[in-house]
Structure formats: structure tokens, C-alpha cells
Amino acid sequence: DGGITQSPKYLFRKEGQNVTLSCEQNLNHDAMYWYRQDPGQGLRLIYYSQIVNDFQKGDIAEGYSVSREKKESFPLTVTSAQKNPTAFYLCASSISWIAPNEQYFGPGTRLTVT
Amino acid sequence: ILNVEQSPQSLHVQEGDSTNFTCSFPSSNFYALHWYRWETAKSPEALFVMTLNGDEKKKGRISATLNTKEGYSYLYIKGSQPEDSATYLCAFKDDYKLSFGAGTTVTVRA
Numbered sequence: 064d065g066g067i068t069q070s071p072k073y074l075f076r077k078e079g080q081n082v083t084l085s086c087e088q089n090l091n092h093d094a095m096y097w098y099r100q101d102p103g104q105g106l107r108l109i110y111y112s113q114i115v116n117d118f119q120k121g122d123i124a125e126g127y128s129v130s131r132e133k134k135e136s137f138p139l140t141v142t143s144a145q146k147n148p149t150a151f152y153l154c155a156s157s158i159s160w161i162a163p164n165e166q167y168f169g170p171g172t173r174l175t176v177t
Numbered sequence: 178i179l180n181v182e183q184s185p186q187s188l189h190v191q192e193g194d195s196t197n198f199t200c201s202f203p204s205s206n207f208y209a210l211h212w213y214r215w216e217t218a219k220s221p222e223a224l225f226v227m228t229l230n231g232d233e234k235k236k237g238r239i240s241a242t243l244n245t246k247e248g249y250s251y252l253y254i255k256g257s258q259p260e261d262s263a264t265y266l267c268a269f270k271d272d273y274k275l276s277f278g279a280g281t282t283v284t285v286r287a
Contacts, residue, residue, distance in 0.1 A: 067220070098277075103279060104279055105181060105266070105268075105276070105277035105278050105279045105280070106266070106268075106277040107277075108274050108275070108276075111274065121274065122274075153220075153221070163208055163209030163211075163226055163228050163270055164226065165211060165223035165226050166211070166213075166223065166275065167220075167223075168213075168220040168221045168222075169220060170219070170220050171220070
């Protein structure tokens with residue numbers, strides 16, 4: 064089955080610790096994305112990658128970092144610099160960045176930092 | 178961050194009734210308008226990607242229209258069923274990225 068996997072589903076961390084969220088896709092998509100959802104708000108773009116070994120900041124990149132060393136994988140690190148990291152994080156992919164293709168989403172990771 | 182507004186925020190519908198709701202977006206620099214359905218405990222799933230002014234798309238009992246000149250799209254559900262209960266997200270694509278609205282949550286009562 065083709066799709067996007069995110070792990071873990073729930074993640075708990077202490078304030079001041081970095082944490083890495085996993086995102087893997089087997090759809091052979093070039094573009095991948097990380098979004099954050101907070102209650103009552105739309106999904107907000109954290110980082111995106113148009114192609115392997117490339118990534119760009121989205122609207123709310125401060126306190127986050129990513130890598131794209133393999134086409135299938137786009138991990139997101141939430142650093143201790145992120146002021147309000149508790150949120151629901153969604154990873155997505157699409158065939159390409161340019162074309163108006165639909166995005167495919169993973170099941171999400173709910174991060175709680177205390 | 179671009180302003181994509183969805184209304185209403187939530188609505189309750191009786192099974193068998195039809196309903197519709199709105200997405201408004203910037204009328205400039207339009208590239209595409211996406212609709213996604215997000216059921217509880219599942220991943221958002223694409224319903225439609227619309228690119229042309231006047232576009233109408235249909236998938237079963239769900240359809241959507243697009244007006245890029247005035248910056249709005251309607252999503253219609255005909256003869257609502259309990260399985261239509263979900264949050265419906267619209268997203269506006271310019272030449273940079275997708276900007277999402279906060280969603281309309283539809284609850285269909287049997």
C-alpha cells in the first residue's frame with residue numbers, strides 16, 4: 064500500500080529537549096511538507112522540500128529544522144528554541160511542488176511538551 | 178500568511194438534507210483551490226483540485242464550484258449521510274504554497 068507514515072502517533076517531551084518527528088513516503092513524490100495545526104486555526108506550513116537535498120522555510124519555521132537526504136524521508140526536529148511546540152504535526156507529499164497536484168497526508172503526530 | 182476564510186465554522190445537518198458552505202480566498206495570484214475531507218482519526222484526503230474560474234467538480238454526492246474573480250468556492254453535499262461527518266478544509270494555492278482555511282466541521286445526525 065502506498066502512503067505516508069508518521070511516527071510516533073503521540074510524543075511527550077520535557078521543555079528544553081529537542082525532538083524529531085518521522086515522516087516517510089513510498090509514493091515516489093518529489094515534494095514533501097510539514098504543517099502544524101493548532102485549535103481553531105488552519106494548517107500552517109513549517110517547512111517544505113521541492114526535491115531531495117533541498118528544503119525551504121515556510122511561514123512558521125522558527126524553532127524547527129528539517130533534512131531531506133532521501134526522497135522518501137523528511138524528518139522534522141522541534142528544537143528547544145520553539146516557544147510553543149505543543150501541537151498536532153502533519154506531514155504531506157505531492158508529485159511536484161509546481162503543478163497544482165493534491166497533497167497526500169500522513170496520520171499526524173501529537174506532540175506535548177511540558 | 179494569506180487569508181483563507183471558511184464559513185460556517187461548524188454545522189449540523191439532518192440525514193438526507195443537503196447543505197453547502199463557503200471558502201473565500203484572495204482573488205489575486207490564483208493558481209489552484211483544493212478541498213480536503215478530514216474524518217476523525219484519519220488523514221486529510223483530497224476531494225478536489227480546481228484551477229479554472231467557473232470550474233465545477235463532482236464526486237458522488239459532493240460537488241464544488243469555483244469563482245476566482247471574486248475569490249470564493251462553495252462545497253455542496255447532497256442528501257447528507259452519517260459518513261459525510263468530517264471537517265472540510267479548503268486551501269488556496271498561489272505560486273508559492275498552499276494556505277489552508279480553518280475548516281468547516283459537518284455533523285450529520287441520523
